[in-house]
Amino acid sequence: xxxxxxxxxxxxxxxxxxxxxxxxxxxxxxxxxxxxxxxxxxxxxxxxxxxxxxxxxxxxxxxxxxxxxxxxxxxxxxxxxxxxxxxxxxxxxxxxxxxxxxxxxxxxxxxxxxxxxxxxxxxxxxxxxxxxxxxxxxxxxxxxxxxxxxxxxxxxxxxxxxxxxxxxxxxxxxxxxxxxxxxxxxxxx
Numbered sequence: 056x057x058x059x060x061x062x063x064x065x066x067x068x069x070x071x072x073x074x075x076x077x078x079x080x081x082x083x084x085x086x087x088x089x090x091x092x093x094x095x096x097x098x099x100x101x102x103x104x105x106x107x108x109x110x111x112x113x114x115x116x117x118x119x120x121x122x123x124x125x126x127x128x129x130x131x132x133x134x135x136x137x138x139x140x141x142x143x144x145x146x147x148x149x150x151x152x153x154x155x156x157x158x159x160x161x162x163x164x165x166x167x168x169x170x171x172x173x174x175x176x177x178x179x180x181x182x183x184x185x186x187x188x189x190x191x192x193x194x195x196x197x198x199x200x201x202x203x204x205x206x207x208x209x210x211x212x213x214x215x216x217x218x219x220x221x222x223x224x225x226x227x228x229x230x231x232x233x234x235x236x237x238x239x240x241x242x243x244x
Contacts, residue, residue: 065204066148
């Protein structure tokens with residue numbers, strides 16, 4: 056079995072899976088496998104789509120010495136390989152995570168258009184947007200990996216955008232800075 060996942064493109068990743076079969080004891084137990092034209096190569100798994108799949112055989116020979124005659128013999132042996140290239144279906148991710156995250160970001164952006172006298176409402180909306188984005192991220196079914204995936208980067212960028220919408224509202228009200236009002240107008244544009 057050969058599987059080295061490349062998770063940095065999750066949830067739009069493509070993975071390769073290979074299985075190689077060969078006899079453990081070359082002489083005592085023959086290794087019989089169905090002919091290629093009779094094998095079922097249909098691969099079905101929810102969330103994955105098969106791009107490429109193939110079965111192959113690799114013949115090789117083993118040099119042995121016949122114990123009774125002492126003469127060298129060549130024994131043919133076959134190794135069978137099954138390989139698949141699978142693409143993850145990202146449609147479910149976009150429907151369950153992408154669209155709600157876009158709505159949360161849109162609400163956070165709308166905070167910039169609220170008048171300054173509605174400070175409490177603006178802060179409540181912005182903080183709720185941040186907490187909603189964090190809850191979406193915590194509910195995300197992610198594989199265990201040590202690399203930053205596309206999904207992780209998407210959420211970190213969303214946190215940055217929501218924070219960028221919160222800072223001008225807070226700075227304008229709490230610090231009373233006029234430069235923050237200008238910054239708020241620049242962000243709106």
